[in-house]
Structures are given as C-alpha cells and as structure tokens.
Amino acid sequence: MSSNATVVTLKHAIPCKVCSAEATLCGVVDFNKSCEERRGKLLALSGVPIYYHRCGSCGLVFTSSFDHWSRSDFSAHIYNDAYVEIDPDYVDVRPSGTAPAIVDFVRNASGLKLLDYGGGNGKLAMLLREAGIDARSWDPMDAHGESAPPRAAFDLVTAFEVFEHTPEPLATAEQALGALKEGGVLVFSTLTIDEPPSRTLDHWYIAPRNGHITIHTARSLDALFGSLGYQLRHFNAGLHMAFRELPAWLPG
Template sequence: MESYANGKWNSRAPVVRILTCKVCNEPAPLYGVTDFNKSCEERRGRYLPLTGVPVYYHRCDSCGLIFTSAFDHWSKGDYLQHIYNDDYVLVDPDYIDTRPAGNAVLILDFIKKGHALRCLDYGGGNGKLTSLLREGGVDGHSWDPMDEGGASPSGSFDFISAFEVLEHTPEPLATIQRALGLLNGRGVLLLSTLTIDHVSPRGMDNWYIAPRNGHITLYTRRSLQTMFAGFGYRVHHFNDNLHMALKDDPSWLS
C-alpha cells in the first residue's frame, strides 16, 4: 500500500489488510486511516484543510507498534517537499526554540556528573539544541538526516540524544542500529517519543498519529523494549515520553 507513488500522490492505491510489524515481524492488521494533513496541532484546535489523501496505519498484534507504510519508498526530496518544508512550523511551532531550550536544560542536568563527555544530538533538526549545549560547555555535535549539507557523524560518543526522532522514521530498526553504532561501550542514548500503550480499536483520533508532522511510526513501551533488546540494550522509561537505552551504567550516571 502506498498513498504516494511514482512521483505523485495516489489516493486510489490498493490497501493491504495485514502487514508485517517493523519491529517484531508479527502480523500487523489494518488499524485505521486518516487524512495526510492530520497534525499534532489539532489537539490545540488548529486544523489544516483536508487534502483528500488517505494514509493507512497498521497495528501489531504482538508488540503494539502503530505504523504506516505509505512513506516507505519516499526519497529525502519527497520528505522535504511534502513534510519538512517551510510550512512545517505550522504543525510543530515548538521545534524552533521552545523544545530545544527545554531539552538543553534537561541534558545539562542529566550529564552534570560527567566530565568531557562527547555528545551527539541525533536527528538534531536546526541544530539549536547543540548550540545551547555548547554554550553550556558541552562538547556537542548535531546530525540530522534531512540536513542536505551536514556530514555524517564520525567517531564514538558518550551520550546521544534523540528527541522526537523515532516516530519520524519508516525504518525503526535501521535508525536505532545506526544511532547505537555511534555509542561507545558504556554510552547512553536518551530519547523522547510518546509511547501509546492503551489505544481503542480504530483509535486514529490520538493526537500523536499525525502524518503531516511526519509521525509515521508510533511505539508502545513493549515495542521499544523489543527493539532495543535485539541490539543488546535495556530500556528505562522515565515517563510515557522520555526513555533511556544503555548496556552498562556509566560512572557519571550514578
């Protein structure tokens, strides 16, 4: 199933009723459908005009992952044209300043016992968070897959943040593997993504299921644990939105 194919939108693409879960490979029946322009801002009463382009989501019977395959074959150019364009600020106004500022405070407190930690903001967007961390004396680096000019990160890192990243990837296992591959042996990955553990049948009204924001893969705690366990990592959930993955506790985390 695709809602976008061959360089153009296709609202008449056939719908596959059952797909394979992108995390645990178990059956994932069709869960629901929404318009492409459904955004997170709807929870604040702000609605974009409907496009008439349906985006179908599936939900795994086993781990609970909710995902769409509608964007699986998109190129970077497709994402930049249709999602991460100049209008993205309308569906996520907090990404410019508010979220980076709050996350910088969180990270500076989180790593305050560390010394000369090499830190990477994975999926760092406009780089604002990394700039704030550097102002706080952190050896900070930033990388984002949608940055057309940014070089891929090199070397290993003691700490990696991935705020509001995992819900944007059509390939969760590949994304996690790449991020974890940049951690050193006792490194820590701190990530934010809203886990949706309790959903009703055809519960597509959940505000976090938002294709216009690029929210195309939504997790439960179980799906996160399953995914990271496959790479030898355990997950600690601070709350429904903030999570930590690691193998061994570094000394600075105690």
C-alpha cells in the first residue's frame, strides 16, 4: 500500500461509533484479508495491520484505520480494478439476484420512486427500470456523480452491502434516510454478527480488503437507527428495514 493514506494505530479503548460506549481492542488482521478467503482465495500478506475495536454495549466491531482516508485513497487501495477479484458477485450476480425480490416487494406500490444508495455500477437500478420501476442509483464513491443524493425525493431507498463499508455509520445512515420522502422506508443488507468474534477475527465478513470496516450486530443497528427516530425490522441476519411508519403499499 503506497500513497498518502495513513493507517492509524489507536488506543486500547475508544468511544463506539454508534452508541459512544467504551469499545476495546478485539483483534488485528492483515489489510489483505478478504471475503474470498471463505472460498479458498488467499491474497499475499500486505504487512499492514488493521486493528478492530468492539463495543461492550451494542457489540459494534469497527476499525478506525481508515477514518482519515479520502475518496481517492479508497479508490486506489480498495475499490480499484482488482476489487472484482475479492467481490466477484457485485458486478452481476448480486444485482441480478436482488432485482426480482425488490420487484415483488413493491408490487402493490403505484408511482413509486426508488434510490439504490451505494449502487456501485448501477446494475440493480438498471434492472429495476427494465421492470418498470422509477429507479436511479447513487454511490458515494462515484467521483463523477452528484455530491449527494436528492433529499426527501424517494419512497424507497435500498442499500445493499453498504453499511459495513462506511467509517462513519451515523453520517451514512443520515444521508441514506435523508433521501426518503415522508413515510418512506429504507431496505438494506449488511450481515450482523451478534456473537463476539474471537481475538483472531477469523470471521469471513471482517475483511478490510473488501472495505468491511464497520461490522454490526442487531443491537448496534437498532441503536443507530433508533437515534435517528427510526424503527428496524430484521428480516434475517443480513436483511433489514428502517421505517417511521409502514406504508400502505408494503406487502403484508
């Protein structure tokens, strides 16, 4: 890793990024640890240690190593041409598998406007448009796009595999929720790990090379969205919905 990006070694205990309770060091991994290790793909060690903290209250696992990185740092070292090697599903498999579920989810809605927040290459929004949904994509890492999504413009915001990538969970949640119209809902995926990871942090989802730098529990998500006035429905460990009130078009 060679740039002006700075990896910071932090104190043993720091405030949690979600609930501000004490978070203590829980382990260290090499920067090149990726999600593809679960499929047997091992990258060469980078020699750059990434330390993670765990909150004693809400259970959030996070690293502060990337807190001062710029968008260009992330583009150079994480979301670069080699990213597809450690997340091959993001190009087509994930959006193609997700689109039919979203179409079914909004089947009772009329004139719904949808924003795919953190939409990457825009494939999901394109597939939804082909299915007749007024959908657009916005990604905070898109250097050529708008600086922020339109506020209060959408009935549904989706955010698939986004919240584990942000070093600023509160700011990201505020931005995604800020795009909702009154009564809108946010549907998002991020894998919650409710059992404390071992000191070796051997769970496949804790993967800095993938940009997985903020790993939630159900409690941390409840605390995060609750602080912004939203309730959460956890469909399972990976899929969640934030809302203030449930819209009439939502399937029963």
